[in-house]
Amino acid sequence: MIFPFTAIVGQEEMKTGLILNVIDPSIGGLLIMGEKGTAKSTAVRALAELLPELEAVEGCRFQCDPGGKLCGECQEKNRMGGPLPVAHRKMRVVELPLGVTEDRLVGTLDMEHALQKGEKRFEPGLLADANRNFLYVDEVNLLEDHIVDLLLDSAAMGVNTVEREGVSFTHPARFILAGTMNPEEGDLRPQLLDRFGLCAQVVSVREKESRMEILRRKAAFDADAGRMAAAWKKEQTELERRIKEAQTALPSIQPGDDALEKIVKITAALSLDGHRADIVMMKTARALAAFRGKTAVEAGEIRDAAALALGHRMKRLPFEEMGAQAEKMRGLLDGI
Amino acid sequence: MSFSGFVGRDDAKLALVLNAIDRRCGGVLFLGEKGCGKSTLARRFRRLLPRGVPFVELPLNATEEGLMGGIDLEKTIREGRRCFQPGILSRAHDGFVYIDDIHLLPVEILALTLNVQGRGENLVEKEGLTLRHAAEFQLLASMDPAENFLPPHLLDCFGMAVVWGKITEAAQRAAIVRQAMPDLFPESPEAGRRDRVLAERIGVARSRLAGMKISAGVEDCMAGKCLESRMAGHRGDVFLFYAARAHAALMGKDRVEPADVDAVTPLVLNHRRRQLPPENEPEQSEKREPRPPPENNPKDQKSAAADRQSHPGGDNQGDEKTLPEKRESLPMEAVFESGEPFPLRRFHYRRDRIKRGSSGRKIKSLSRDKRGRYIRSAERGLDGDIAIDATVRAAAPLQRLRGGDGRLVIRPGDIRYKRREKKVSHLAIFVVDGSGSMGAQRRMVATKGAIQSLLLDSYQKRDKVAMIVFRKDRAELVLPPTSSAELASRCLRQMPVGGRTPLSAGLLAAHDLVRRMGRREPGLRFLVALITDGRANHCLGGATPEKEVSKIAGLMRELPSTEFLVVDTENKAGLIRMGLAGRLAAQLAADYCRVEELESDRLISWMQSKKKNESEAESLRR
Numbered sequence: 031m032i033f034p035f036t037a038i039v040g041q042e043e044m045k046t047g048l049i050l051n052v053i054d055p056s057i058g059g060l061l062i063m064g065e066k067g068t069a070k071s072t073a074v075r076a077l078a079e080l081l082p083e084l085e086a087v088e089g090c091r092f093q094c095d096p097g098g099k100l101c102g103e104c105q106e107k108n109r110m111g112g113p114l115p116v117a118h119r120k121m122r123v124v125e126l127p128l129g130v131t132e133d134r135l136v137g138t139l140d141m142e143h144a145l146q147k148g149e150k151r152f153e154p155g156l157l158a159d160a161n162r163n164f165l166y167v168d169e170v171n172l173l174e175d176h177i178v179d180l181l182l183d184s185a186a187m188g189v190n191t192v193e194r195e196g197v198s199f200t201h202p203a204r205f206i207l208a209g210t211m212n213p214e215e216g217d218l219r220p221q222l223l224d225r226f227g228l229c230a231q232v233v234s235v236r237e238k239e240s241r242m243e244i245l246r247r248k249a250a251f252d253a254d255a256g257r258m259a260a261a262w263k264k265e266q267t268e269l270e271r272r273i274k275e276a277q278t279a280l281p282s283i284q285p286g287d288d289a290l291e292k293i294v295k296i297t298a299a300l301s302l303d304g305h306r307a308d309i310v311m312m313k314t315a316r317a318l319a320a321f322r323g324k325t326a327v328e329a330g331e332i333r334d335a336a337a338l339a340l341g342h343r344m345k346r347l348p349f350e351e352m353g354a355q356a357e358k359m360r361g362l363l364d365g366i
Numbered sequence: 367m368s369f370s371g372f373v374g375r376d377d378a379k380l381a382l383v384l385n386a387i388d389r390r391c392g393g394v395l396f397l398g399e400k401g402c403g404k405s406t407l408a409r410r411f412r413r414l415l416p417r418g419v420p421f422v423e424l425p426l427n428a429t430e431e432g433l434m435g436g437i438d439l440e441k442t443i444r445e446g447r448r449c450f451q452p453g454i455l456s457r458a459h460d461g462f463v464y465i466d467d468i469h470l471l472p473v474e475i476l477a478l479t480l481n482v483q484g485r486g487e488n489l490v491e492k493e494g495l496t497l498r499h500a501a502e503f504q505l506l507a508s509m510d511p512a513e514n515f516l517p518p519h520l521l522d523c524f525g526m527a528v529v530w531g532k533i534t535e536a537a538q539r540a541a542i543v544r545q546a547m548p549d550l551f552p553e554s555p556e557a558g559r560r561d562r563v564l565a566e567r568i569g570v571a572r573s574r575l576a577g578m579k580i581s582a583g584v585e586d587c588m589a590g591k592c593l594e595s596r597m598a599g600h601r602g603d604v605f606l607f608y609a610a611r612a613h614a615a616l617m618g619k620d621r622v623e624p625a626d627v628d629a630v631t632p633l634v635l636n637h638r639r640r641q642l643p644p645e646n647e648p649e650q651s652e653k654r655e656p657r658p659p660p661e662n663n664p665k666d667q668k669s670a671a672a673d674r675q676s677h678p679g680g681d682n683q684g685d686e687k688t689l690p691e692k693r694e695s696l697p698m699e700a701v702f703e704s705g706e707p708f709p710l711r712r713f714h715y716r717r718d719r720i721k722r723g724s725s726g727r728k729i730k731s732l733s734r735d736k737r738g739r740y741i742r743s744a745e746r747g748l749d750g751d752i753a754i755d756a757t758v759r760a761a762a763p764l765q766r767l768r769g770g771d772g773r774l775v776i777r778p779g780d781i782r783y784k785r786r787e788k789k790v791s792h793l794a795i796f797v798v799d800g801s802g803s804m805g806a807q808r809r810m811v812a813t814k815g816a817i818q819s820l821l822l823d824s825y826q827k828r829d830k831v832a833m834i835v836f837r838k839d840r841a842e843l844v845l846p847p848t849s850s851a852e853l854a855s856r857c858l859r860q861m862p863v864g865g866r867t868p869l870s871a872g873l874l875a876a877h878d879l880v881r882r883m884g885r886r887e888p889g890l891r892f893l894v895a896l897i898t899d900g901r902a903n904h905c906l907g908g909a910t911p912e913k914e915v916s917k918i919a920g921l922m923r924e925l926p927s928t929e930f931l932v933v934d935t936e937n938k939a940g941l942i943r944m945g946l947a948g949r950l951a952a953q954l955a956a957d958y959c960r961v962e963e964l965e966s967d968r969l970i971s972w973m974q975s976k977k978k979n980e981s982e983a984e985s986l987r988r
Contacts, residue, residue: 066519067599071485128481129430131492132745138494156491168485172477174785176744194745194779213852214519215477234599241589245603252390253576 031255035076036265038069039244044230046318047338048077049269051206051227052121053276054317055162058227058310059207061170061218061342068232070210074123074166077208080270081121082277084162088117091154092161092201099188101201123164123208126156128172135180136190139197152199157190160205170209171218178222181207185225227310229342276320283316289327292366296336299362300355302343311339333363367548369410370564371557372403373541378528380613381633382411383564385504385525387571387615389460390608392525392601393483393505395468395637402530403542404508405466411506414565420461420503422454424479426470430742433475434482434490435497437759446766448494455479455488458503468507469516479505480523493759512882517846517853522598525605526630527637571615578611579621587624591631597638606634747783756782792829792891793847793883797876799898799935800837801867809897809935812961814858816895821851832879833858836872838865839904843875847883869902870914877922884926892928893976896956899936900946919953929976930956 038045047060062070086093092101096116100108108114126135137155156165167173173181184190190203207226211218223229235241251258290312297308314335315327322331336359344355372379381394396404412421424433431437431453438451455463463479465471471479482488488501505524509516521527533539544551588610592603609630614622743756761780768775798813817831831854833845845857873896880892902911909917922930932954934947951958957972 065598066484066522067601067604069600125489127489127491129434129478129490129492129742133494134491134496153494169477169481172474174742176746176785212519214517214850214856216850234597236593238586238589238593241592241600241603242585244600245585245588245607248600248604249607 031251031259032076032079033069033072033248033251033255034259034262034266035073035080036269037247037251037258037262038073038076039240039247040235041069041073041230041232043338044070044073044232046321046334047228047230048073048208049080049273049321050314050317050338051164051208052077052081052273053320054280054313055204055206057206057313057317058225059209060338061223061226061229062208062210062232063213063229063342064210064232065214065234066212068234070232071168074164074208074210077164078123079266080273081123081164082270082274083118084121085116086119086162088115092158092203093119093163094202095162099202102199121163122159123166124156124160124205126160126165126167126173128169130156130177132176132180133194135177136184136192136194137199137201138192138194150197152192152197154201155190157184157203157205158201161201161203163205164208165205166208166210168210169212169215170222171211171213171216175219178219182221182225223342224304224306226342228314228338230338231341272321275323276317279323280317280320283319283325283327285312285316285319285327289315289332292329292332296332296340296359296362296366300340300344300359302340307339307343311335314339329366332366336363367406367410367545367553368557368561369407369413370560371545371553372407372410373545374533374538375403375407375528375530377633378404378407378530380629381526381528382407382506383414383568383616384609384612384630384633385462385506386411386414386568387612388575388608389502389504390604391504391612392523392605392608393462393507394633395521395524395527396506396508396530397511397527398508398530399512399532400510402533403546404530405464406546408464408466408506408508413561414568415462416565416569420458422458422461422463422503424454424463424465424471426465426467428454428471428475430475430478433478434488436490437493437495437762439759439762442759442762443765446763448763450495450497452497452499453488455482455501455503456499459500461503463503463505465505465507468509476520480520484523493756494763517848517850519598521637522601524637526609526633528633529636567616571612571618574615574618574620575611577620578614581621581623584610584622584624584627587627591627591635595635595639597635602635602638606630609634742785743782744785745782747785751784753782753784792893794829794831794893794895795876795879796831796833797841797872797894797896797898798833798835799867799869799872800835800861800863800865802837802864807863809961810861810863813895813897814861817845817854817858818851821849821854834872834875834879835861835863836868836875837863839868839871841868841871841875843879847879866904867898867902868904868906869898869900870906870911870918871904872896872898873915873918873922874906877918877925880922880925880928890927892925893931893972894922894928895931895933895972896950896954897933897935897961898947898950899934899944900932900948900950901936901944915950916953919950923954930954931972932956932958933961934958935961 035045044060044062047062051057051060062073064070084093085096087096087100087104087107090101090104092104094100094104094114096114100114104114133155135155136157138153140151140153143149143151143153184203185205185207188202188204190201192199209218209226235244247258250261293308293311293315297311311332312335315331318331318334319325319327324331340359344359369379369382378394378396385391385394396408398404415421433453433455435453435456436451438449441449441451463483465476465479468476482501483503483505486500486502488497488499490497507524511529533542545553588603588606592600592606595602606627610622610626613626613630614620617626619626743753747753757776757780758774760782761774761776764777764780765775768777794817796813796817798809800810813833817833821829821831830847830849831845832843832847834841835844836842844861845854848854848857876894876896880894883890883892900915902915905911905914907914922928930951932947932951934951936943936945936947948958950956959972
């Protein structure tokens, strides 16, 4: 049993960041930074319950999108016999544990098949499972460098290419990267940091009443998880519905030049590297508008999108200067 | 031997009993010197547990495979398909894992163990296998506080912590000796009976948990205590609640009362406090001190006071009201915020590395380097550094297919290489004079600035930084070795200064830190920066402070792989110049610079040049 997502007290930035990635998976994932014991992992795991259904090619090992890019096997099937059978399945959260080996991540030769049938076949790894799903890395800053390299590789291309043990194979690997980390345990490599579309900072709740509420809900969940789930059923269903509606509404939201100008003004003033920040901010603001039931992107959405999309992209500076930069960003946001 | 017969240590026993009652209490960490019975008590604790509750000891040499599980070689070769061999943690579900001397456990093994414990489940994805099994266990561990390198976030994983203080009372010591020699002093059968009674009581308490009610005010009281401790996250609240509930159950009550919370608060919260309450030490001892050194002259005091005024909040003692005359005769205590302005020059170490890397020299020197601890295997690695175990595992399932007639057939694709850990190459230790003498603030600010720059810029976070402050009557490791800028900022946010100058204590602390870290991580190099005017006015033993300093300096000079820099903070414009720091530099064969130079990022460039020299010398040796 997983703690209900809607029962997490506060931490709105983190919850919104996750939801926006469900609404628009192209935002590029979420990194959650914060101390231990602030419901980071709980939130990601709890998200699974709210995830919508996807259309996928039936029987495909990579959950290919019938309307999108297909894996080699589906392409073959398509050529041979017309339309592909479509199945509906729920989007998932696939976990990438620390200490994962290369072969389990990217896939490898199917040993048993090779032994029994004497023919080589590809045995998919976690990247195959993660296609069109969330890929969740707990303590992502502790992940080994060579695993990070592989992740970055396929995250950039949206494709996993395997050349090993005499098997060569390519399959789509578009996943939403969700990571949690405690910055006290060490930093994240800058390339990986930038790969996360959004970043949410979580801190412990310092307000007494909320703190008591957190404890009450945790104790209630520990005592009887089933009862807790039933008690939060209504909230869960409601949020699920809102996410679905936002997904449907998203294509109709056309951000105007006005919104674009505001975004560019902020990113230019902060002199950020590259253009990823601008693009991510635009997508985030748009998904936010859809989630809030609006038909256009307004200043409020841009402000909230900036908080999620820019924090981890600002230049790293000594602590005192960091404060000054935060001040500057506040000024910029107030200006829009 | 019985649990109940164990002499003293009531808080440790209470912590264990509460954990036996409710596993949600989150385990216990024992902090105490060697040989005070921590493991003995933990092992006797087994006697209280119902039959069948696992109690697994985690050996310090445990590998990742052994811990989490991996391929079962024999079975895999025999059956021609990958078979899984469960690890130590698979036996721990619903029970206890005991780690003796947790500070000696390799950090990545500890991180994995805590990761599994935190999720209550073990998930392994390796070598073509997926394994997932429940692993809800409580950790019991012992640690020598002198080796306290456990960063706070790892300490926080423990539900409770108990400090084992020194027992000096003669009767109690005698009783301990007696119980340690059961052959000579047999234990009375009474103790065994008491264990059985206690075990029964634990069982009864456990059955009470579900129906336990909460008195009014308990939640409020808990939240208040947690907020006041300023701990990180919310786990402490949860641990506190379950500990208080278990305590109430143990006491035979049917509702948790504030008294239960009070009883368990020290166990649960002491090790989580992130900001110690302000020191309320009596100022008497300070007042009896001799007059501060001559350079504590009114002019500097005035500028220091001006500095303080321009940075309100940098002074927690509210001493604005103190008259300047009084200030002169009293080494003040003040806390300087880390946010003091200091002209930080950026540390261009990164660019330098990349340049050298592209010339190929750095890469080459790495490729021949087989030092460092073998932590796990990978498919790509350094030529010749083959991980035999992993290679055999990779080849194992294919043996039947390859038909080697009982001989192992290994193909090039099977070969796995060793991944070695050599993350840390340098530890920079800053030893800073925190006494009330002139320029304390300047020293602190400069040092903090240097630490920040080092941590923010050190490429790939190979380097670690530590800081020792000596003041009053002792030296304190205010920043344990870390590569986290986050942690450093938290530890250095508040840095009290004031009091006498125990220089020898500072030197000794640095010496011990180098020795200990050298043992822990062979191959680590040390850069020790001493920021002092060389003056000492408090000593550890009976000798004069000067003699003590030169004796310890002699010891330090003998330390391997250690370089020194003395940053002289003596006011060279002052009337009396002693040049003591220069003498200390000579004793240490150290580089020397004046504090004025420090502000033009001398510290950082010094570190940089030392590292460069070393890596050049190293590549020449090859």
